[in-house]
Amino acid sequence: MAHPTRHASTAGAGRAAAGADVVRHLTRIAGALRQAIDEDVTALGLTPAAARALAALDPDRPMPARHLADELACDRSNVTALVDRLEEAGLVRRAPDPTDRRLKTLVVTDAGRRVRADVHRVMADSRLLAGLTDGELTTLRDLLPKVSGGAAPID
Amino acid sequence: MAHPTRHASTAGAGRAAAGADVVRHLTRIAGALRQAIDEDVTALGLTPAAARALAALDPDRPMPARHLADELACDRSNVTALVDRLEEAGLVRRAPDPTDRRLKTLVVTDAGRRVRADVHRVMADSRLLAGLTDGELTTLRDLLPKVSGGAAPID
DNA sequence: TATTGTTATACTCTATAACTATA
DNA sequence: TATAGTTATAGAGTATAACAATA
DSSP, X not given: OOOOOOOTTTTTTOHHHHHHHHHHHHHHHHHHHHHHHHXXXXXXXXXXXXXXXXXXXXXXXXXXXXXXXXXXXXXXXXXXXXXXXXXXTTSEEEEEOSSOTTOEEXXXXXXXXXXXXXXXXXXXXXXXXXXXXXXXXXXHHHHGGGTTTTTOOOX | OOOOOOOTTTTTTOHHHHHHHHHHHHHHHHHHHHHHHHHHHHHTTOOHHHHHHHHHSOTTSOEEHXXXXXXXXXXXXXXXXXXXXXXXXXXXXXXXXSSOTTOEEEEEOHHHHHHHHHHHHXXXXXXXXXXXXXXXXXXXXXXXXXXXXXXXXOO
């Protein structure tokens, strides 16, 4: 495998070099993307991590804190402080689970729904894509899901 | 501009939705990429930030700490601790600048060159691209530079 | 025994402000 | 006056370990 078939565009450089280019650009874009999102959610009065937590919650189906930790791929102990902040801001409410009294489910308040919509808007909108034509954008959309095996983690 | 021409793939969703898809995938990929890189440089005995600092240094042209801060897009005060660690590890040496005694230039040692090459290898290599054909990889390489206006910052 | 949420604690990363030595 | 490097300090993010309540 990985035999260097002569492709028109990779002939001179090879797959490894093209891959390095792609990774370098992805790194650059990731930094710009995160910076832009962090600035915008800060303007909404949230810390970046709290904003990501709020965005990950399901307003229609309250989830236990443990589930949120899984969604955010972080330890449960972190969720406590994150939810503390969201609760102080009146965006989330802790409610007991009737079926398992160990659990506390995270209920998004009405105010929380509105801010969560703002966060999602911030995360979706991006000035980063202004330089792409409609066709290029479509190509990119079809190609990116193939990076990192769709939605699977890398290890 | 931005008139909704009926493209084959964007007809049903529109440019905004395609953009949101792209941003969502970029966010996912960015997370996986950073996590993979951070794990690998940690295995090299470096913290992620120290690894990025070492990678940003030029072994052939020692730069002042201030320049490194600019490269990393962070405050100069952070560079002190980063370089402290690299110096303790024997990878970097602080040297006075002959022409301006305020400056301290950052010299990459021989050991530093080797580790820096490892870091670059880690940053370039990635299992994330295994699902792409050579042609898809090439397309991606040609498309990604157009995201975020080439190399320009977003604001 | 195992799990949830919490607390205590520590480390990394980053920023601001003030200090010093130069320019 | 302005700049480079440093120091002190603070806040955010994340991790591990131990605890009480519950399963």
